[in-house]
């Protein structure tokens with residue numbers, strides 16, 4: 001596991017982008033695993049800037065997002081498809097046919113999970129971007145999710161609902177459920193790029209890196225992956 005500590009938000013974005021750039025430059029038809037949340041925004045800003053300044057093309061890139069809320073209309077500003085469109089997809093030349101996000105509006109949720117798992121089974125994700133929840137969750141895999149899990153529906157913990165309430169008008173508006181890629185599918189990516197910032201992540205980051213490998217901290221599964229890069233700011237790294 002390579003651990004890098006950035007000294008500013010700008011440096012954080014540049015360090016994260018350097019990992020993605022290497023892969024996109026090597027293989028313009030690569031497959032990127034993408035994440036939502038406030039943490040990867042500096043990375044997406046660097047991707048957009050590089051696309052505008054250097055013309056790096058995403059026309060052949062395929063993407064898989066980690067998760068999506070259940071029941072939130074696609075056009076709701078906090079749906080993960082809206083987030084991705086606003087922060088990345090609408091600013092680069094990606095072909096939306098190559099974009100994959102679980103459909104949280106599917107009428108048959110188990111069938112939708114099976115569809116997404118089947119797509120991931122065939123895919124070969126070159127790098128999966130990850131954030132971490134304050135309770136150590138990755139994507140929406142809450143504590144005690146089995147490490148071999150596949151795409152499934154989750155009912156969010158009260159901590160995650162409270163943490164994510166900042167994006168909504170009130171805590172009551174946060175969806176109670178989501179579809180998430182499973183930990184087993186995340187771990188299949190060739191490389192994992194874990195991003196974490198802020199002091200509210202310091203305990204989870206410590207448990208991910210220095211704690212025991214246990215389902216109590218889903219991110220501790222990363223200790224079992226052969227190619228992980230962790231990029232932190234100083235606050236998130238404070239307890240290491």
Ligand code: GLP
Nearest residue numbers: 036037038039131132133139140
């Ligand atoms: C959310 C997402 C995760 C994300 C995490 C941290 O609930 N499902 O994929 O990594 O919480 O979000 P943030 O980066 O906003 O702190």
